[in-house]
Amino acid sequence: MKNLLVFGVLALVLACCSKPQAFDYRDIKNFKVESIGYGQTTLSMDLVYYNPNGFGVDLRKVDCDVYVDNTYLGKFQLDTLMHIPRRAEFILPSRILVDMKSLLKNSLNMLFSQEVLVNVKGTTRVGKAGIFATVPFNYEARHKLAFF
DSSP states (O other): OHHHHHHHHHHHHHHHTOOOOOOEEEEEEEEEEEEOOSSEEEEEEEEEEEOOSSSOEEEEEEEEEEEETTEEEEEEEEEEEEEEOTTOEEEEEEEEEEEHHHHHHTHHHHHTOSEEEEEEEEEEEEEETTEEEEEEEEEEEEEEOOOO
């Protein structure tokens, strides 16, 4: 009986300490061009994600590179603490500084394309009860452009 109790407690501890799953991307809302410049342009948007974990987690940091049609667009970093509820959608307010020189090199291709390939590669720091782990993510999908 004592061994069964120890095994049950050990199984419960291992289940609670499982590595968190990566968030699922859902949507982009409130996309805005905040400032336009020759060297840099600032974009802001709300990214909608879903937490597939059966437990709430704390998001501490996001660090990723954004590519459009395999061309580096810019770097996105977020260094704040947010609580993410379990099995729920949440909004991640985002701001990215776009390197206009690299974007202008491929802008002609984007103007004549009906959709672009968006690729975001990076890591997030997520945790629970003060214990954080780095979780890598890689999002890649085609998005339609609506210029005209």
